[in-house]
Amino acid sequence: MAHPILGSPWAYACEPFAVSDHAYYVGNTWVGSYLLDTGEGLVLIDCGMPQTVYLIFESIRKLQFDPRDIRIILLTHAHYDHAGGAEAIRRYTGAELYLGKEDVPLIGHPELLLSDRIHCPDFQVDRVYEDAHPVCLGRFSVRTVHTPGHTPGARSFFFEDTSDGAMQLCGMHGGIGFNTLKREFLEAHQFPISLQKRFYEDLLSLRELPVTIALGSHPAHTRMLERRAAGKGNGNPLRDPKYWSAFLTERADAFRKEILQS
Ligand SMILES: [Zn+2]
Structure with a gap:
């Protein structure tokens, strides 16, 4: 069956909006993309x-x-x-593209890119993340954390920006889905089963970070569009010091039940 987004990608269009004073949601209603206005160029x-x-x-x-x-x-x-859109955007903009080094071998392998229904064109990787050194441009410094499991090289991102008159910590888990963490998938692709334990432990340690604006690599993960729509108009509806920890706790509980104990 064809992927539903193929027939009518425009049906997934989403009005862009600010998630903090200089960071914006520019993704569609299904997959997230974010734009950082660093003052010295843009980060996507x-x-x-x-x-x-x-x-x-x-x-x-x-x-x-x-x-x-x-x-x-x-x-x-x-x-x-x-x-999938990376190479088109890289070529159009001349931007430097970063990926986790453990994910570089996935390029060109549809079964690992999950691209059997939608083609994922090969893309060139210019830099790999060095987690000890944040990616810095202008006013932004993006800290990367290796959170393997969903893919071997998945990265989570953390950056500070102002919102509601104060500095906020924005956080995004880079690969929260369990689909590629099932035993059958790991075994079929010779990934170590230990990725399950590592993924779970990273959820528990990341939830301790004082994130005040929780972003999603898919907006549904952190219910961003719903939370934004429910905002009362005074202040940033995505700013919630309790949400991040509760979200990762819920994911960890679900992972324990669905994957670790199955
Ligand atoms: Zn994924």
């Missing part, structure tokens, strides 16, 4: 699919930015829905 987090690149560009233009000012592309992980 995740690229969607080839069929939705134009939606990202439209969102960037609606925010009065120029996609050609993207200088850095950060990919959370090498799956078709986050990396």
